[in-house]
Amino acid sequence: MKVEFSVNGEPRTVDVPGDKPVLWVVREDLKLTASKFGCGIGQCGACTVLLDGNMTRSCGLPVSAVAGREITTLEGADDAVAKAVRDAWRALDVVQCGYCQSGQMMSAIALLRSNPSPDNAAIDAAMSGNLCRCATYQRIRKAIHQAAGELGGAA
Amino acid sequence: MKRYIDAAAVTASPALSRRRFLTVTTLGGAGFVVGCGQREQAPAAAAVPASAAAEPAPQPISLETLNAFVRIGSDDTVTAVVKHLDKGQGVTTGLPSIVAEEMDADWSQMRFEFAPADAQKYANLFFGVQGTGGSTAIANSWMQYRTAAAGARAMLVDAAAKRWSVPAAEITVAAGVVSHPSGQSARFGELAADAAGESPPDAPTLKAPEDFKLLGTHLRRIDSVAKTDGSAQYTIDTDLPDMKVALVAHSPRFGGRVGAFDATAAQAVEGVSEVVEVPTGVAVIADSFWSARKGRDALKIEWDDSDAELRGTEEILADFRDLATTPGATASDGGDVDATLADASQVVELTFEAPFLAHATMEPMDCVVRLDESGCDIWTGSQLQTVDQQVASAVAGVPLGNVRVNTLFAGGSFGRRAVANSDYIAEAVAVARASRSGAPVKLIWTREDDFTSGHFRPMSLHVMRAGIDAIGQPVGWSHRIVTQSILSGTPFEGLISNGVDPSTVEGAANLPYAVKQLQVDVHTPRIGVPVLWWRSVGHTQNGWVTEVMIDQLAHAAKADPVDYRLGLLETHPRHRAVLQRAAAAANWSAPAPEGRFRGVAVHESFSSFVAQVAEISVDSVGRLKVHRVFCAVDCGFAINPDVVRAQMEGGIGMGLGAFLREGVTFSEGQVLSNNYHLYRPLRINEMPEVEVYIVNSGEAPTGVGEPGLPPIAPAVTNAIFAATGQLITTLPLGDQLSAG
Numbered sequence: 001m002k003v004e005f006s007v008n009g010e011p012r013t014v015d016v017p018g019d020k021p022v023l024w025v026v027r028e029d030l031k032l033t034a035s036k037f038g039c040g041i042g043q044c045g046a047c048t049v050l051l052d053g054n055m056t057r058s059c060g061l062p063v064s065a066v067a068g069r070e071i072t073t074l075e076g077a078d079d080a081v082a083k084a085v086r087d088a089w090r091a092l093d094v095v096q097c098g099y100c101q102s103g104q105m106m107s108a109i110a111l112l113r114s115n116p117s118p119d120n121a122a123i124d125a126a127m128s129g130n131l132c133r134c135a136t137y138q139r140i141r142k143a144i145h146q147a148a149g150e151l152g153g154a155a
Numbered sequence: 156m157k158r159y160i161d162a163a164a165v166t167a168s169p170a171l172s173r174r175r176f177l178t179v180t181t182l183g184g185a186g187f188v189v190g191c192g193q194r195e196q197a198p199a200a201a202a203v204p205a206s207a208a209a210e211p212a213p214q215p216i217s218l219e220t221l222n223a224f225v226r227i228g229s230d231d232t233v234t235a236v237v238k239h240l241d242k243g244q245g246v247t248t249g250l251p252s253i254v255a256e257e258m259d260a261d262w263s264q265m266r267f268e269f270a271p272a273d274a275q276k277y278a279n280l281f282f283g284v285q286g287t288g289g290s291t292a293i294a295n296s297w298m299q300y301r302t303a304a305a306g307a308r309a310m311l312v313d314a315a316a317k318r319w320s321v322p323a324a325e326i327t328v329a330a331g332v333v334s335h336p337s338g339q340s341a342r343f344g345e346l347a348a349d350a351a352g353e354s355p356p357d358a359p360t361l362k363a364p365e366d367f368k369l370l371g372t373h374l375r376r377i378d379s380v381a382k383t384d385g386s387a388q389y390t391i392d393t394d395l396p397d398m399k400v401a402l403v404a405h406s407p408r409f410g411g412r413v414g415a416f417d418a419t420a421a422q423a424v425e426g427v428s429e430v431v432e433v434p435t436g437v438a439v440i441a442d443s444f445w446s447a448r449k450g451r452d453a454l455k456i457e458w459d460d461s462d463a464e465l466r467g468t469e470e471i472l473a474d475f476r477d478l479a480t481t482p483g484a485t486a487s488d489g490g491d492v493d494a495t496l497a498d499a500s501q502v503v504e505l506t507f508e509a510p511f512l513a514h515a516t517m518e519p520m521d522c523v524v525r526l527d528e529s530g531c532d533i534w535t536g537s538q539l540q541t542v543d544q545q546v547a548s549a550v551a552g553v554p555l556g557n558v559r560v561n562t563l564f565a566g567g568s569f570g571r572r573a574v575a576n577s578d579y580i581a582e583a584v585a586v587a588r589a590s591r592s593g594a595p596v597k598l599i600w601t602r603e604d605d606f607t608s609g610h611f612r613p614m615s616l617h618v619m620r621a622g623i624d625a626i627g628q629p630v631g632w633s634h635r636i637v638t639q640s641i642l643s644g645t646p647f648e649g650l651i652s653n654g655v656d657p658s659t660v661e662g663a664a665n666l667p668y669a670v671k672q673l674q675v676d677v678h679t680p681r682i683g684v685p686v687l688w689w690r691s692v693g694h695t696q697n698g699w700v701t702e703v704m705i706d707q708l709a710h711a712a713k714a715d716p717v718d719y720r721l722g723l724l725e726t727h728p729r730h731r732a733v734l735q736r737a738a739a740a741a742n743w744s745a746p747a748p749e750g751r752f753r754g755v756a757v758h759e760s761f762s763s764f765v766a767q768v769a770e771i772s773v774d775s776v777g778r779l780k781v782h783r784v785f786c787a788v789d790c791g792f793a794i795n796p797d798v799v800r801a802q803m804e805g806g807i808g809m810g811l812g813a814f815l816r817e818g819v820t821f822s823e824g825q826v827l828s829n830n831y832h833l834y835r836p837l838r839i840n841e842m843p844e845v846e847v848y849i850v851n852s853g854e855a856p857t858g859v860g861e862p863g864l865p866p867i868a869p870a871v872t873n874a875i876f877a878a879t880g881q882l883i884t885t886l887p888l889g890d891q892l893s894a895g
Binding site: 024094 | 242243244245373375376378379380381382383384385386387389391392394400425426443444445446515516517518519564565566567568569599601602797798801804805806807808809812830831832836837838839840842844845
């Protein structure tokens with residue numbers, strides 16, 4: 001089926017089976033590969049994108065459900081919050097294998113948009129759906145605090 | 156695999172060329188490549204033992220097979236060719252930093268690229284074949300890359316000396332600029348073409364460590380940028396013209412085979428192009444993952460379980476318990492320990508059980524294969540390039556020289572991608588070969604494929620008895636292990652000696668404590684479950700049980716756990732130093748904060764030494780929280796302290812997750828824990844605050860990928876005992892504290 005939606009601010013039309021998950025549409029049909037496949041059941045968060053600005057796991061979300069809506073992937077995340085998150089991630093060398101980090105950063109961006117100065121408990125609550133097998137969690141926490149500080153929230 | 160066995164056999168020969176050599180290859184005037192053989196035996200080599208994967212036999216390299224490690228571009232970039240896989244441990248930063256230091260390059264001009272599969276040039280000097288593991292990447296490369304870079308620097312200096320007609324000795328190099336006091340200066344890129352015409356020095360001078368400017372500082376990871384903007388390329392991101400995606404339906408049981416199958420419904424799924432049988436199952440080839448997945452779901456397969464492992468974990472464990480009643484193969488002969496224990500003042504007897512563990516890498520196993528008239532191209536996070544190349548050659552029916560392995564970032568490995576039979580790579584090649592279309596194929600395993608594929612950390616049972624004398628000193632220590640051999644049935648089998656697979660007893664048979672009689676024996680029954688090295692291998696279990704046991708001896712002796720250990724480590728200064736550092740950081744001599752309790756552990760693995768103090772609390776309903784971990788590490792010279800800290804943090808997080816909840820269970824041969832809702836690694840809300848202290852012993856660098864993991868489970872076990880009096884001897888912890 002043909003589905004029209006917006007990806008990273010640009011209108012896109014794909015002609016794919018309607019049950020194809022958004023993750024695979026952005027990766028295979030739109031060649032945006034930052035969002036990763038990890039589990040296929042919304043348990044690991046590697047596929048996290050923003051849907052109309054809200055944190056969403058894309059691996060189980062049928063593309064038919066996003067007709068007319070706005071998807072943001074890491075490639076297109078470029079507002080002030082995203083920039084602060086990216087800068088903090090780099091300054092603290094958060095990444096190890098890096099595979100989950102697109103999902104981590106998208107969750108962090110969504111968190112900071114709704115809560116400009118999260119404490120550790122708020123960070124843990126917002127980020128606990130994103131697995132990192134390298135266990136970079138301590139740096140993720142610090143990077144979110146640092147980005148919050150950069151954006152003017154409490155560090 | 157014959158070829159690989161031959162290659163593995165070479166590692167048994169420690170012959171080593173001490174000749175120093177360097178060669179230069181001109182690259183169309185655009186720059187030059189510097190290669191060098193091993194300058195001399197890496198200092199760490201003699202000390203590297205540990206995992207079977209890290210057998211310390213340097214590989215002689217002939218003058219004809221020179222390595223190529225450094226490339227200077229006319230654009231002023233310096234590229235370090237990285238012979239190892241980066242699966243997160245940071246070697247794509249570490250090796251370029253070594254090159255930058257010896258060249259006096261600027262960190263901003265450094266780049267990296269993964270080396271092709273070429274065992275002649277790029278062998279791991281501890282393995283004899285190209286591969287990454289056993290926390291050896293820096294240790295085996297240290298002198299090799301320094302020498303190459305120092306040679307490159309000398310050639311740049313010689314080229315500048317000629318250009319400016321000045322003595323080379325008057326020239327200095329700093330931050331990528333070659334300068335003479337006369338005011339002449341040139342960037343590397345400007346000198347690259349001239350330098351390519353210079354003769355390499357016979358013995359390039361290496362810097363003294365006190366002159367290091369970059370090494371020992373926090374250089375930013377080179378891969379941070381690409382891994383935070385989505386441009387980093389993993390296997391799953393590979394995209395080739397006309398490429399297809401394949402999923403394979405595997406037997407639900409280890410050792411099961413396809414009996415018969417009906418592909419009619421699968422073929423009818425939109426986007427499915429082919430269904431083919433391969434040795435490991437039935438492959439559905441389609442134009443997308445989603446079509447392949449739906450096609451695979453539509454397959455009707457009758458499995459032949461006649462050779463399958465039909466037991467569950469409970470039955471296997473029961474068999475382990477039976478085996479543990481009889482002596483196994485001797486790894487450490489303690490003499491008549493029974494008699495000694497009969498005379499001991501106190502005897503502590505404990506039985507420990509540790510489950511199968513999954514690597515559960517975030518990127519499931521995947522591999523892209525293109526077979527055409529030119530040969531076989533593979534794109535994957537290859538961890539044993541030499542083995543993968545040879546397996547692909549055999550499966551594809553393509554001469555070895557025409558198999559090209561393109562190594563990409565791996566989304567984690569922890570050992571999973573270093574497999575003697577290259578399981579998923581062989582499968583991908585088999586699918587590509589079976590396909591009639593000739594199109595390139597990307598094999599993707601789903602998470603369920605990954606969790607049910609085996610290659611687990613082996614399950615183990617430990618029966619331990621130790622006795623102390625009247626003043627609390629250990630007089631006898633008996634440790635019987637029942638576990639599977641990782642090496643048995645692989646080309647590494649030759650490392651099994653007198654029935655002892657060294658990976659099963661590492662960290663146990665070389666117990667550092669002064670125990671008069673140390674008896675360690677091991678049973679390694681053959682079981683139809685594929686097992687594999689998992690971050691720190693045998694140390695994952697042996698570090699846990701030995702450090703809990705010594706803590707219990709301290710308890711029996713009414714001694715402080717740190718003081719007790721120190722008293723038994725008089726001949727092990729590096730153990731002592733990290734233990735004292737961690738204890739000091741934790742303020743061990745003072746009481747723990749209100750409501751909190753501490754536990755300690757120290758363990759050597761892969762020639763690095765790590766001590767950890769865990770600070771925990773257990774609430775009234777038995778909920779454990781690990782608040783802080785104080786970690787001290789001696790990995791020799793820390794070339795990048797921040798990467799060392801990151802690896803300690805990661806090892807602690809992964810080890811803590813395993814301690815808390817991880818365990819692969821199966822019933823009637825079928826894995827039950829098949830995705831992250833049932834196999835649950837650590838999440839952010841459980842991550843303690845970790846403080847890492849680096850103890851610089853002045854030794855050559857050793858690994859950090861694995862050694863941070865073993866101490867956390869015993870440190871937390873010992874802290875729980877301090878808090879509750881409950882001793883955890885079966886992992887994972889699960890709900891044992893609330894059930895009690």
